[in-house]
Amino acid sequence: MPDLVIRNIGTIVTGDVAAPTAEGDTVVVREGIIASVGPAADADTEGISASIDAAGATVIPGLCDNHTHPVIGDYTPRQNQADWIESCMHGGVTTMISAGEPHTPGRPTDPAGVRALTILAHKSFDNLRPAGVKVHAGAVLLEPGLAEEDFREMAEAGVRLVAEIGISGVKDPEVAAEMARWAQARGMRVMVHTGGASIPGSGVIGADFVVAVRPDVAGHTNGGPTALPLADVVRILDETDARVEIVHNGNVKAAGEIAALVRTRGEVGRLVIGTDSPAGSGVQPLGILRTMSWAASLGGLDPALAVAAATGNVAALHGLNVGVLAPGREADVVVVDAPLGSQAPDALGALAIGDTLAVATTVIDGAPRFAKSRNTPPPVRPISVSG
Ligand SMILES: [Zn+2]
Known part of the structure; x- marks a missing residue:
């Protein structure tokens, strides 16, 4: 695992919803782990040759996409597209959470097949990081006939x-609730699809279903792709402990309204961002960057808190040691800036006016993965990666 120093940072966005920005201009990485975040004068950089000159730009944690549908390797049969995970990494994504592998061709629905597919997806992505991205897959698709013993075996x-x-x-909320309890008792995180039907086979689900099942996450509350009534989102916030998710592959106006809702309620810690990619709407390499800008520009969310909803909030939900720029965390960092031509002076300003950020480089476990994103606009500042 490499060492790295990132110097001349203009703004440090932590990903921590309780303290979304930090003082200082320097991040030091030792053996793939963040060693310090703060002023250059306090940074111990002895013996480190690899460096990034941020030239006054902004650093944020590696983005955590809370809603993806991987299948196997860096290929999606839904869109017959290869290297979609690598493409998202060029949009700043370093962690992906699977919301299920329903796109698997010939997906089995009997208990033995469900168990096998789920375990295969989990273990294959444990052994493989496409473009370095940490893909947490193997999300069990509930089918009739699954028993508590199946959840024990999958958890093991x-x-x-x-x-x-x-x-x-x-589809029955009582059956779903019983399986959700079996899963949660074994430390699994449970998501419920909400809103309209996203693909053939999915249904229309509102607050009644979510309240009955009590998941950890109410998925894509701004729609998959048609949104819940806002009153249903209020009920989910009032009557459950679930996080509420907004996704790129949903209703844009509703994404802004839901961001505004959690802001005015003082519950931004419950907001998580995903893409629901790949899906009918395609592969969305900049989907997290764009959804953060909707939350900030349409929902009036502090841009640094919009970043937290796509980083630290997701990491906290899943118990992952990523998503926050603080000592001891895995060193997944993205250097971002206002895109060339933006009317805003910097990355947070660009989010506030609805622009899509420029990614200068994505760092995973202390290793810069590229020196120029192939997917975002170029940054305003002359950020450089060396060593
Ligand atoms: Zn869905």
Whole structure:
């Protein structure tokens, strides 16, 4: 694992919803872990040759996409597209959470097949990081006939996720709630699909279903792709402990309204951002960057808090040691700036006016993955990667 120093940072966005920015201009990485965040005068950079000159630009944590549908490797059969995960990494994504692998061709729905597919997806992505991205996959799609013993076996194999409930065979809220309890008792995170039907086989789900099932996340509350009534989102916030998710592959206006809702309620810690990519709407390499800018520009969310909703909030939900720029965390960092031509002076200003950020480089475990994003506009500042 490499060492790295990032110098001349203009703004440090931490990803921590409780303290979304930090003082200082320097981040030091030792052996792939953040060693310090603060002023250059306090930074111990002895013996480190690899460096990034941020030239006054902004650093944020590596983005955590809370809603993806991987299948196997860096390929999606939904869009017949290769290297979609690498493409998202060029949009600043360093962690992906699976909301299920329903795009698997010939997906089995019997208990033995469900178990096997879930464990395979989990273990294959544990052994493979496409473009360095940490893909947490193997999210069990609930099907009739699954028993508590199946959840015990999957949990023992490392499975930690239940796919968004509603897109697979279990449609009855009582059956779903019983399976959700089996899963949560074993440390799994449970998501419920909300809103309209996203693809054939998924259904229309509102607050009644979410309140009955009590998931950890109400998925894509701004729609998959049609949104819940806002009153249903209020009920979910009032009557459950679930996080509410907004995604790129949803209703833009509703994304802004939901961001405004959690802001005015003082519950930004419950907002998580995803893309729901790949899906009918395609692969969305800049989907997280764009959804953050909707939350800030349309929802009036402090731009640094919009970043937290796509980083630290997701990491906290899943118990991952990423998503926050602080000592001891895995060194996943993105150097971002206002895109060339923006009317804003810097990255946070660009989010506030609805621009898509420029990514200068994405760092995973202390290693810069590129010196120029192939997908975002170029940054305003002359950021350089060396060593
Ligand atoms: Zn969905």
